Amino acid sequence: MANVTSSGAVLSESRDHWGAVVTDEGTVFRVWAPKRAKVEVLLNRGAGVERHALVGKNGVFSGTFEAPAGTRYRFELDGGEAFPDPCSRWQPEGPHGPSEVVDPRTFKWTDASWPGVGAKNHVVYELHVGAFTKEGTYDALINKLPYLKSLGVTLLELMPLNGFPGNYNWGYDGVNLWAPNRTYGSPDQLRAFVDAAHAHGLGVVLDVVYNHFGPDGNYLPQFSDTWFNSERPADWGAAVNFDGPGASGVRTFVAQNAAMWVREYHFDGLRLDATQNLFDDSPRHIVADITEAARAAAGARNVWLVGEADHQERKLVQPINDGGANLDAIWVDDFHHASRVAATGEAEGYLQDYDGSARELVSLALRNSLYAGQHFAFSKHQRGTDLRRTEPHRVVFALQNHDQVSVGLRAERLHRLAGEATARALGVLHLLLPQTPMLFMGQECFADTPFPWFVDHNAELQPLVTEGRAEFLSKFASVKSAIAQGILPTAPIDGFEKARLKWDEKPHIFSLHQDLIALRKKTALINSPRRDQFDAAVLSDRELVLRWFADDGADLLLLFSLGADRDLTPCSEPLLAPPRGSRWKFVLSSEDARFGGRGVISIPDGAGAWRLQGRCATLLQAHS
Missing domain, CATH: 2.60.40.10 (Immunoglobulins)
Incomplete structure (x- = not known):
């Protein structure tokens, strides 16, 4: 049965x-x-x-x-x-x-003892199989597993693998949702990769797309007329029908597909693309069906299920019995947006609703999000829900991901836009916050490779999607003005070669990320503090402090500044005070010369005057 x-x-x-x-x-x-x-x-x-x-x-x-x-x-x-x-x-x-x-x-699996992955204490690493290595295959990706293991990440999140037309694609134009893309290797080569990842102690999560289908090769309407609901305001073509007449078969298709990836490929979880576009007014949301199907397919193994959630909907991580969807986590883009504006000052497009202040970063650290139902000028609607009581590990923060790197005229990485010192400081903040951090491929070594959008469609479609991409990017005033001058964003047909990592590694930057991840993983006070163990405060518009309170008095303090070097006077913020009888001792600084910085100018001990180093994050620990 x-x-x-x-x-x-x-x-x-x-x-x-x-x-x-x-x-x-x-x-x-x-x-x-x-x-x-x-x-x-x-x-x-x-x-x-x-x-x-x-x-x-x-x-x-x-x-x-x-x-x-x-x-x-x-x-x-x-x-x-x-x-x-x-x-x-x-x-x-x-x-x-x-x-x-x-x-x-x-297929001869060797991961019988693999328990799966838990719900917390993760560092996620997003990558595109085709662009991650020169070969762009599952086999080549296996050769990079020792590198990823040494970095310290715990989950590899693969951008969509579903079949698509042409030779390369981000993966979000999929039409064969059950078939891994042929250009990366065979189904058994994909299984071999997952099996090898498990042997290295790494979980693998797959990005799946259920909110739309690609424009070329989609034959679903030949089998049923109830796949789509054109009355829904979807971002990419007609919305998938999850609650209208004939939706039961669509729901079964999607739930079975989620289960198939977990059962037949031993994936350790799924990332659900654009859950805000999974329109469903049924008594039980389709995301709940997906999570239940995936967990049932995993059996005794634990899986990690995360949703992209532009609406930052807390119900997605609540239990199904409470009207939720039982995801383990959701993406919260507020962190990226505030950090991007803090780093670059570029508050345009959907970044216009952020000021990049220390106040925003402190609110994110303490409350998981910024928009909890306020008006969002870019969309002219209310955005977000209250995530204050959501456990921080259920919130994924990213400084970079595939979408955000691609936005801009040249699709440049954060360190190219803001400078390495600023990117290092934000990297330290990102990896020490209680929320689950996610890195985007190459971020750990400040890869200079851009990541523009790329697709390979037929001769009729390619000009249309190129025009559509330029129209989307024109929502950013700087890009719009460049296009008006005839300076165009990277064409989607050319983007793939530009996006492929060149692996011009910067070992000092890799060491910074490696040290931070190791510190995070071994320090429960950092990766999963109790609510009474973590606090934060604003020191100025460009400066903040984080404080972790240890039961044994070995507190941690992070000084973060995107401003200039300065003396902190008056020194009236109580979080700066060390525990009675203790002094602050140096742990790590983003400006340490071994990480490519200019060197550490000051190590305040809490007993004397404070001098904050600009464009720097410094971690201290209390010692008696």
Whole structure:
């Protein structure tokens, strides 16, 4: 008997899963095609085709036939045209070619003792498989696992792997949601990567996109007319239908897909793209179905589920029984936006609603977000919910990610925009805050490689998406003026080669991140302080202090400044005072010469005068 979610999505009985599922009795083909009266599976047999009728029931057509792994096939609909399987596990010729039967049971896993990943104490590392190495493959990524392990990160978050047209893509134009992209390697090579990551003690999270489909190669409307709801105000094409007529099949498709990645590839979690565009007024939100399906598929293993959440909705991390969705964490972009303005002073586009002050950074440290329902000028709507009582580990902060690096005329990294000293100081702040930190590939060594948006569409679509990208970037006044002068952002067709990491490593910057992550991981006071153990205060518009109160008196103090060197007088902030009978001792500084800084100018001990070093973050610890 199959386990199901509350909305009826099948979770565990493999022969009931949609797509082509290899069993001991043959391969079970199942496809949801409620708009069709007749569906046949066409199996490639050498130079010929073998045809089998599927039996329909409640819009799902199925049948079991001899079709071993490697068999290519299509579904013929109502005696007319034949199309790839919407739940194809492999599209070796791309979205327009035939599907191929895959048997995940034949892969020899070595991670039987891998327990999965917990809900907290993580440092996340986002990467694009194609751009991370010169080869752009899963096999090449395996060779980088020792490097990532030595950095100290705990979770690798892969940008979407679903099949897409062309040779390269960010991944958000996916149309084959069940098939890993062919340009990175085969399904078993992806499994080998995950298996190797587990052997290195690293979890792997997959970015999945359920809020829209790409514009080329999407054949879902051939099978059902209920996939989309054009009345919803989606950002990218028509919104996916999760609550209208015929939505039950759409919900099953998505829940089964989430479970498939966890079950067949041993992924340790999922990152749900743009949850604010998963429109659903059902009694139970589709995100709850997804989380329940993924956790059921994991069995005894622990998985980590995170949502991109521009609306910063706290219900996403609340239990399902309380009306929530049971995600482990959500992205909160307020931290990036405030930090970007603090670093660069560029408050345009959606950054216009931030001033980059120390007040904003302190509010983020203590309250997890800035927008909790206030008016947001850029969108002309209220934004955010109250996250003050949300546990900090359920909030993901990033100084850089794929979206934010790409915004701007040249898609430059933070250290290129603000200078290395400012980027180092913000990096220290970021990795010591109680919230879950996420790095973007190359950030740990201040890679100079930009990360522009890139896609490889057909000759008809490519000019349209190029124009659309320029229109989006024109929401930033600086980019709009450059375009008016004929100076254009990187064309999407050229972006991939520019985005590929050149690995011009800066070992001193890597050492800074490595030391910070090691300190964070070994210090519970930093990675998971109690509410009464952590506080913060504003020293000036460009300066702040963080304080961790240790039960044994070994308190920690972070002095952070994006201003100039100055004497701190009067010295009236009580958080600066060391515990009675103790003095502050030096732990780490972003301006330490070994990290590429100019050197440390002052180490205040708390007994004498204070001098703050500008564009610097200095960590101190109390010693008696």
